[in-house]
Amino acid sequence: MKDAVKGKEILNCFSVDVEGFIESNVESFPIGEKYRDKKKGNYEIEKNVNYLLEFLSGFHVKGTFFFLGRIARDLPHLVKATAHHGHEIACHSYEHHRIFNMEKEQFREKVRSAKNILEDISGVRVCGFRAPDFSITESSLWALDVLKEVGFVYDSSIYPTDVHDVYGIRGTETAIHKLPNGLIEIPLSSTEILGKRLPFGGGGYFRIYPLFLTKLLIARQNRLGEACMFYIHPFEVGSEIPKIDELSYLRKFRHYYNCKLGTKRIENILGRFKFTTALNMLANRGFFVSED
Numbered sequence: 001m002k003d004a005v006k007g008k009e010i011l012n013c014f015s016v017d018v019e020g021f022i023e024s025n026v027e028s029f030p031i032g033e034k035y036r037d038k039k040k041g042n043y044e045i046e047k048n049v050n051y052l053l054e055f056l057s058g059f060h061v062k063g064t065f066f067f068l069g070r071i072a073r074d075l076p077h078l079v080k081a082t083a084h085h086g087h088e089i090a091c092h093s094y095e096h097h098r099i100f101n102m103e104k105e106q107f108r109e110k111v112r113s114a115k116n117i118l119e120d121i122s123g124v125r126v127c128g129f130r131a132p133d134f135s136i137t138e139s140s141l142w143a144l145d146v147l148k149e150v151g152f153v154y155d156s157s158i159y160p161t162d163v164h165d166v167y168g169i170r171g172t173e174t175a176i177h178k179l180p181n182g183l184i185e186i187p188l189s190s191t192e193i194l195g196k197r198l199p200f201g202g203g204g205y206f207r208i209y210p211l212f213l214t215k216l217l218i219a220r221q222n223r224l225g226e227a228c229m230f231y232i233h234p235f236e237v238g239s240e241i242p243k244i245d246e247l248s249y250l251r252k253f254r255h256y257y258n259c260k261l262g263t264k265r266i267e268n269i270l271g272r273f274k275f276t277t278a279l280n281m282l283a284n285r286g287f288f289v290s291e292d
Helices: 021-025 038-059 069-074 076-084 104-122 142-150 203-208 211-223 249-256 259-270 278-284
Strands: 012-018 064-067 088-091 190-193 196-199 229-232
Touching (some): 021 038, 038 259, 064 076, 076 088, 088 104, 190 211, 203 259, 211 259
Parallel strands (some): 012 229
Antiparallel strands (some): 190 196
16 A cells, blocks of 8 residues: 555554563453463463464564563573564563553663663664553653663654553644654554544454454555554464453453454454564654664
């Protein structure tokens, strides 16, 4: 699909938030100690990421993998394998903790440590950041200055919506743009429907929305000359996902629905649209980023 304004082919970003199912939900709902097994969590992550690497290789698609620093510490070979496959290595903070619950100095220390360990292991500059649970909100905008100070080039943490109970900033810019401090912001994809800005294009939205609707919304965004930031978690594609019996029916639907069909649904998306890394997408949009 061509950019209606610039005549360029639209390149969307395929991104992966690399985290385990349990650690990704510890601040969302109560999780019993019997489920908090670090060894099992790491096995889940490693098996699902390796599956995803092979899956993407079959489509010749390169993406951006936002790794937690603690995963780089515990599974350094997984970061190396991802870089070896030609994917961009980016940062997802050190642990999966919401930024708006952290102090500024604590966040600075954690994100600097995560960036350093990812760069040491991968051997490449880490340019991008995404907050756990998209937790750069109005109360934690200070984090954007910390990211610039620590040496990140772009952020992809802000959802331009107010319909979610945890994240989102209503009325913020929806297209890729440069912030006053020089950091590039890649907002998560959203669309205007009946006067409300609704999120789409990844995670639970990709699993719960009908596939035809997701394809329609990506095509609509591309026709408007904008790229889509698509994201997924390894447990939404791979075979390993812990089952928490105590969850309510609503929570089970929200967190498990269509996980087993993730591969088939993504195949459909990859066959219809062009995807690349965040850095390549930025270059395609006219944003120069030095990787040195």
